Amino acid sequence: MLPLKRRDRVVVLPDVDLTESINGGSMRLCSTLLSIGALCGGRKHIGSDEVHLWWIRTSDVAHNRAWLEEVLDTSESQRASRFVRDSDRQRFVTARACLRFLVASYHSIDPRDVQFSYGQHGKPTLARGWYATDLCFNVSHTQDLILYAFVQGRAVGVDCEYARQDIEVEPLMPLMFSNRELDAVRKRSSEDSRDTFFRTWVAKEAYAKATGLGLSLDLTKVHIGLDYPDGEGMIEVTGKPEERKRWCLQQLPAPCGYHAALVVEIGREHSKESKVDLVRVGSVKDHRYRLE
Numbered sequence: 001m002l003p004l005k006r007r008d009r010v011v012v013l014p015d016v017d018l019t020e021s022i023n024g025g026s027m028r029l030c031s032t033l034l035s036i037g038a039l040c041g042g043r044k045h046i047g048s049d050e051v052h053l054w055w056i057r058t059s060d061v062a063h064n065r066a067w068l069e070e071v072l073d074t075s076e077s078q079r080a081s082r083f084v085r086d087s088d089r090q091r092f093v094t095a096r097a098c099l100r101f102l103v104a105s106y107h108s109i110d111p112r113d114v115q116f117s118y119g120q121h122g123k124p125t126l127a128r129g130w131y132a133t134d135l136c137f138n139v140s141h142t143q144d145l146i147l148y149a150f151v152q153g154r155a156v157g158v159d160c161e162y163a164r165q166d167i168e169v170e171p172l173m174p175l176m177f178s179n180r181e182l183d184a185v186r187k188r189s190s191e192d193s194r195d196t197f198f199r200t201w202v203a204k205e206a207y208a209k210a211t212g213l214g215l216s217l218d219l220t221k222v223h224i225g226l227d228y229p230d231g232e233g234m235i236e237v238t239g240k241p242e243e244r245k246r247w248c249l250q251q252l253p254a255p256c257g258y259h260a261a262l263v264v265e266i267g268r269e270h271s272k273e274s275k276v277d278l279v280r281v282g283s284v285k286d287h288r289y290r291l292e
Helices: 036-040 062-070 074-081 086-105 170-176 179-185 190-211
Strands: 004-006 015-017 029-034 050-057 116-118 124-126 135-142 145-152 156-162 247-252 258-265 278-284 289-291
Touching: 050 086, 050 258, 062 086, 074 086, 086 135, 086 145, 124 135, 135 190, 145 156, 145 258, 156 190, 170 179, 170 190, 179 190, 190 247, 190 258
Parallel strands: 029 278, 050 278, 135 156
Antiparallel strands: 004 289, 015 029, 050 145, 116 124, 135 145, 156 258, 247 258
16 A cells, blocks of 8 residues: 555544435445545455445545545556646546545555556456456546445446536437436426436436446436336336346435436346345545655
């Protein structure tokens, strides 16, 4: 791990439950607020039936930008330098550096030794042969917020979006909603339709990222419905009936003004009874550390 030195006392808050169990008790959401010091110290363990979620605000770690930049590799540093706006550069540096710290914390290694590869549609994964691990992850960022999801041996996708008031959602719905979803949403009030648009958007984006198809996926062929009990939804894809049993969709608690969703694989090579038993939600928010 990187040699880190404390400059101030860091408080690590205890677990705080966010919700009761869902999906018949097979999934539970809880919250752990962690400092970056805790993030960097000690190996983290993740079970095969767990999903670990981490929230980071770029403003919370802005004071450590210099040493965040030090963990990036050459290609990442070059990419960061190409951003025109400093806010975009800071978001990329924070997202990628913290991803390195998180991956490293699951393996007890130096974050500078983490190696990534990229899929056909740009989805980052751990480089093949780099480490004997089944750790999989996905990242989403919007405005000042970054969301990470980690699992063992399962495909996973997350998406978070800020519900901007200047976006006209009505013209965008036919590009994203299935015919059944369009018929249903048009019967709703304007404000309800707007909220439904963003909830549907993050859910379908999370699915697109989990599959690795990204922007190449026709979202109008994906049907999730507009309402789901306890935030859990079902994914149906035109021409692919097997997808219904393969994925678990979960709307996530998010800060005011944001929407977020998780899609994780529960079928296919896993048993039909396979469930995701625990979702841990963490917030990395302290920044009183520096490189020696």
